[in-house]
Amino acid sequence: MEIGFVGLGKMGGNMVERLVRGGEHTVVGYDQAVAAAQQYAGPSVRVAGSLVEMVQMLRPPRAVWLMVPAGDPVDETIAVLAPAMQPGDIIIDGGNSFFRDSQRRAKNLKGKGIAFVDAGTSGGIWGLSVGYCLMVGCDRTTYDYLKPIFATLAPEQGEAYMGPSGAGHFVKMVHNGIEYGLMQAYAEGFAVLKKSEFNLELASIGEVWKHGSVVRSWLLELATDALQKAPNLEGIKGYVVDSGEGRWTVQAGMDEDVPTPVIALSLMARFQSRDPDSFQNKLLAALRNEFGGHAIEHED
Numbered sequence: 001m002e003i004g005f006v007g008l009g010k011m012g013g014n015m016v017e018r019l020v021r022g023g024e025h026t027v028v029g030y031d032q033a034v035a036a037a038q039q040y041a042g043p044s045v046r047v048a049g050s051l052v053e054m055v056q057m058l059r060p061p062r063a064v065w066l067m068v069p070a071g072d073p074v075d076e077t078i079a080v081l082a083p084a085m086q087p088g089d090i091i092i093d094g095g096n097s098f099f100r101d102s103q104r105r106a107k108n109l110k111g112k113g114i115a116f117v118d119a120g121t122s123g124g125i126w127g128l129s130v131g132y133c134l135m136v137g138c139d140r141t142t143y144d145y146l147k148p149i150f151a152t153l154a155p156e157q158g159e160a161y162m163g164p165s166g167a168g169h170f171v172k173m174v175h176n177g178i179e180y181g182l183m184q185a186y187a188e189g190f191a192v193l194k195k196s197e198f199n200l201e202l203a204s205i206g207e208v209w210k211h212g213s214v215v216r217s218w219l220l221e222l223a224t225d226a227l228q229k230a231p232n233l234e235g236i237k238g239y240v241v242d243s244g245e246g247r248w249t250v251q252a253g254m255d256e257d258v259p260t261p262v263i264a265l266s267l268m269a270r271f272q273s274r275d276p277d278s279f280q281n282k283l284l285a286a287l288r289n290e291f292g293g294h295a296i297e298h299e300d
Contacts, residue, residue: 001148004054004064005029006077008037011121012067014128015094015153020044022152030054051077055084063090063146065119070097070244078105087113090142094121096243099170102137106165115142116165119150120172131155135175137168170252177249177263179219180242184266186223203227240273 001024005016008031017040019025030048031037041047048054055062062085068077074097081091091114093102102118109116120135121127132153136143143150143161150159162168193200206224210216226233246267253260272278288294 002026002028002059002063003149004048004058004062005067006051006054006064006081007031007067008040009067010125011123011127012094013040014125015065015067015121015132016040016045018128018131019149019152024148025152028054028057051080052084055081060086061088061090062086063092063149065092065094065149067094067121070095070101074101074105078109082109082112082114085112085114088115089113090115090117090146092117092119092146093169094119096120096172096176096245097169098244098248099137099166099168099173102169103166106138115139117142117146118166118168120162120168120175122172122175127153131158134159135162135168135171136160137162137165137170139164173245173248173252176243176245177260180246180249180266180270181262182217182219184262184269186219190223190227201231203231238273240270242267242270246270 003019003025005012005019005027006029008016008029012031016027016029019027020042025044027040027045028048029037029040029045030051030053034047034049037047046057048057055064058064064081064085066074066077068074074093074095078091085091091105091109093105093116097118099118102116106116106118115138117136117138119137121132122135123130123132134150134154136146136150136159140161153159162171190202190206193202193205203224206220206227210221210224230236246263250260250264250267252258253263285294285296289296
């Protein structure tokens with residue numbers, strides 16, 4: 001199957017490579033860094049110099065997969081692609097877009113006769129070798145048409161139809177919210193182990209837990225790998241960003257009257273990590289001094 005691919009960074013480039021390795025697909029790729037995109041050029045991959053040129057190089061009905069940052073970059077890319085496309089073509093957003101944005105985009109493109117697919121994509125840099133978990137939202141006919149692409153990108157049983165437009169990114173949003181909680185639990189548990197009186201070897205513990213333990217998981221494997229490379233996590237700043245999905249999951253829970261305390265607290269912990277000179281913590285120390293005369297540790 002032929003497909004256009006926009007965004008050939010670490011993840012997008014690996015996805016293109018996985019499609020080509022599948023042996024059944026050809027790709028027309030585009031990236032703003034056109035020179036960098038040339039590294040993927042080959043018998044099964046042609047690189048376009050612009051979005052419009054990419055559309056022109058594809059045979060209708062065209063399918064174009066976007067791997068660009070969520071938000072304005074998606075809308076800006078669609079704004080260039082859509083006028084160059086025709087009824088029957090398909091745009092697939094594989095990024096971490098907010099599901100309401102995906103519903104809006106699907107509605108707008110439907111008026112032009114262009115199908116929109118929100119494909120929640122999980123797998124990160126490991127997807128090239130193990131495959132990408134795909135959660136797909138669109139009409140069923142479009143999903144069935146694109147099935148060969150999904151089947152090549154995903155491991156066995158690693159892709160599925162979630163429902164109408166927005167459903168794919170909604171499921172991926174909740175997936176990432178759960179990920180926040182799991183990561184926080186591992187981080188807290190290993191921190192308790194590290195500060196104990198026993199001088200424990202954390203990587204060894206992680207290795208044991210990977211085999212037969214009820215807390216074994218891929219995230220545990222990654223944590224163990226990180227601790228084997230740097231037992232004290234030397235050179236790593238404890239600054240943790242979020243890309244929005246945790247916030248959206250907590251908000252969805254509020255909208256649906258569903259409590260999400262673990263995900264919410266893990267999100268707050270990420271916020272806290274970004275403020276090494278926390279005003280609120282200073283005020284807490286000042287208040288304890290005011291009402292109880294407790295000592296204050298000064299910065300100097």
